[in-house]
Amino acid sequence: MRDKYSVDDNGYYGKFGGAYVPEMLHHNISELQEKYLSITHSNKFKKDFSQLLKDYVGRPSPLFFANNLSQKYNAKIYLKREDLNHTGSHKINNTIGQILLAKELNKKRIIAETGAGQHGVATATVCALMDLECIVYMGAIDIERQAANVSRMKMLGAEVRPALSGSKTLKDATNEAIRDWINHPKDTHYIIGSVVGPHPYPDMVARFQSVISEEMQYQLEEQTGRNFPDFILACVGGGSNAAGAFFHFLENESVQFYLAEAAGKGIDSGHSAATSILGSEGIIHGAKTLLMQTDDGQIIEPYSISAGLDYPGIGPLHAHLIDQKRATVFPVTDTQALNSALMLTRTEGIIPALETAHAFSILDVMDVEPDSVVVVNVSGRGDKDLPTYKNHFNF
């Protein structure tokens, strides 16, 4: 079914993906490669996973027909409400899956990286639930700009360790988490928060997030009489919410995928995280993909007002979708995203995360017909970004 856009036996999406890891990580990565499918396909795992998603996360998340937005943009716009999940974003879908996997692998210690803090909170949450030690690496800059989530993680019992190298953001937090894993090769599972990293992470995280598109299929059927939309809009940093929203529609080429990438202060400003436009093929965090780099292969420090999109790479699945022209990328600046956040709040009464707000900016530039069915994946809620909104709009 999903041949063209799914991962192959060696962990590649077309020419992207693979596992480029130092030998120190080989044992852990190959253990995951060998076991992730058999564990996640077992009846016990499937039962535990769907039970927790239902009773703990609160799934299915609603698919909301946004009447006001639909009138404003003259299309049929539906919002997939991942912001209503426990912990406030789609990130929990993946951490529930990975914590169950970590239990099966008998790991005692959990590490994670986080940008906006949403994945950190989602990891700290499942660790509290399962009584496992939790260490979250977070860029020193992100610790400051996402203070509310840092407090949540601490209250949940996680240790938040600042990443002080490089740009002190998501990329550097990921480096520190990988180094931690190298230093703790036996007892630790690394819960990567996005569809990035060495195989099998991109595929594994996409599968855990695929519940988003699985629900969309029957929710659309109920509400529109057709089980697929014309367009799906999602923001992309590493790309986990987009991967989840696209997953079951990957082979259905009548569904168009629109990705919003963080253009920061503008594509040509030197302060951007628009990987697909500014990037080229290379290796970051163990995967061959598109990344922002110099001619000498040094990774360029990205910039975005949104900590969750402030990443110089993109998941290999998305690199493949872009390369195959299966997905279209729209660069969205900080200012456009801020305006979209306010627009959505005032139009539908939903305060989105800054990351999510980027996806709504696509509505301003895309061409639609009045009967086009557009799903926007509302990946997270905006509570964590209130200080930024408050400052920007002078509330």
Added chain:
Amino acid sequence: MNRINAVFKSKKESILNIYFTAGHPKLDSLLEIIPALEEAGTDIIEIGMPYSDPLADGETIQASSEIALKNGMELNLLFKQITKLRQTNKIPLILMGYYNQVLQYGVDKFLKDAASAGIDGLIIPDLPMQEYETQLKEKFIKNNLGISFLVTPQTSDTRIKKAAALSSAFLYIISSSSITGTTSNIADGQITYYNKVRSLISNTPSLIGFGIHNSSSFKKASLYADGAIIGSAFIRHLEGKKNLRSACKEFVQSILS
């Protein structure tokens, strides 16, 4: 014969391999460091190509890489410096760096330029063995470049054998599971591991690295392999030293004494 292979052929024990980062502490420090290390009795030198995101490295090498990049170190310049150095120096030289650097420079061009500058081998920790075997091995041979793969206490027996078979320079035995720059002592568990590796790799030359930081750890490691690699401890030793040449000499003497 490749210079690295010649060293292992002529010297069977206590081979000293020292690592430092190119472009650190000053952009052209390499031109002072290499001759001084060679003169003091170092057998092999591993030159780190500074990288923005060195995943396998600890704080010392991260910091030295950051400074080197700020100083303006680039691969083109590094090859020029090595070419110049090779007019007078004969010590085996290895480049250590990350695969993305090689890919962006262009694999074929990189191997050709490295070889013609006078490099003898490469260590690329995130290059998968399979990719080397299927795509790069012939090119390394053509350019007379050696390669070293890494093994750790977690590496399976089959994989240790494969790493040894593919390592045309020497097998790089990582002392314990960690990033670079630790200073732990060799424990009993490690001795079992070293002996196991020895028994699996037959005649493949091998060096122990990671955590080797002084004379006693060097000597102890040399009991279980053909010698050892010192990196972070050497970089830390250079810190704040005005006279790099005498600092290099001092360090090597302290290890070999």
